[in-house]
Amino acid sequence: xxxxxxxxxxxxxxxxxxxxxxxxxxxxxxxxxxxxxxxxxxxxxxxxxxxxxxxxxxxxxxxxxxxxxxxxxxxxxxxxxxxxxxxxxxxxxxxxxxxxxxxxxxxxxxxxxxxxxxxxxxxxxxxxxxxxxxxxxxxxxxxxxxxxxxxxxxxxxxxxxxxxxxxxxxxxxxxxxxxxxxxxxxxxxxxxxxxxxxxxxxxxxxxxxxxxxxxxxxxxxxxxxxxxxxxxxxxxxxxxxxxxxxxxxxx
Numbered sequence: 453x454x455x456x457x458x459x460x461x462x463x464x465x466x467x468x469x470x471x472x473x474x475x476x477x478x479x480x481x482x483x484x485x486x487x488x489x490x491x492x493x494x495x496x497x498x499x500x501x502x503x504x505x506x507x508x509x510x511x512x513x514x515x516x517x518x519x520x521x522x523x524x525x526x527x528x529x530x531x532x533x534x535x536x537x538x539x540x541x542x543x544x545x546x547x548x549x550x551x552x553x554x555x556x557x558x559x560x561x562x563x564x565x566x567x568x569x570x571x572x573x574x575x576x577x578x579x580x581x582x583x584x585x586x587x588x589x590x591x592x593x594x595x596x597x598x599x600x601x602x603x604x605x606x607x608x609x610x611x612x613x614x615x616x617x618x619x620x621x622x623x624x625x626x627x628x629x630x631x632x633x634x635x636x637x638x639x640x641x642x643x644x645x646x647x648x649x650x651x652x653x654x655x656x657x658x659x660x661x662x663x664x665x666x667x668x669x670x671x672x673x674x675x676x677x678x679x680x681x682x683x684x685x686x687x688x689x690x691x692x693x694x695x696x697x698x699x700x701x702x703x
Contacts, residue, residue: 460672460696461665462672468692469591469657470519471682471692472661474517475681475694479697484600488600494544495545500585503518503521505518506519518590533583534588535559537588541555541588545595547599560574562579563577566655582655608661608696610661611670613641637658651685676700680694681696
């Protein structure tokens with residue numbers, strides 16, 4: 453799928469790996485959605501995962517949300533094991549070398565941020581939430597989405613990132629937002645606290661955006677076409693979501 457017009461990533465309601473995959477899928481045309489499903493299903497089967505992409509309505513917004521089920525109860529996964537799993541996912545997805553390198557760079561950025569946060573070598577990092585099969589699958593699927601939407605040739609323009617505020621519960625206990633790892637990933641990026649309490653931008657989501665956008669702007673155009681990807685976290689009566697949009701039809 454080739455875009456002749458600029459494509460935007462609206463992160464004013466947060467960003468996470470599953471939100472990016474869901475928004476990308478919602479933005480795709482029919483043939484791209486078919487290809488996404490045909491390539492993603494064998495990967496899920498290989499990892500022992502069950503996934504569902506459902507249409508979701510929230511107020512006047514209609515979008516998609518991917519959900520995962522996993523029987524794995526393994527503890528933290530070391531960085532090397534995580535890289536092997538992402539490479540395996542990329543192989544099953546039959547990604548190009550460039551797309552595979554994108555997914556590995558996303559993972560490496562997260563690992564390096566965790567290493568800095570804990571003042572250890574990258575090889576000593578053990579990933580908790582991000583190291584789960586579902587988290588690593590989302591990193592590989594983000595690369596598939598970028599490949600299908602041709603977003604390495606047509607880099608995204610991003611909004612500022614809403615990161616939330618307050619505290620978030622993690623495997624390391626309750627941490628202030630942004631968490632130390634998220635703070636390192638946000639270096640050089642434009643972000644704002646709020647508008648809701650809680651974590652609105654995950655480390656994986658930030659790394660996906662950081663490696664996909666070429667610049668950030670204060671205002672986005674009115675969309676002629678958009679895809680909305682909902683997350684799983686509620687902020688009062690609000691649900692986090694991500695938009696991919698273009699000002700012209702394109703496709």
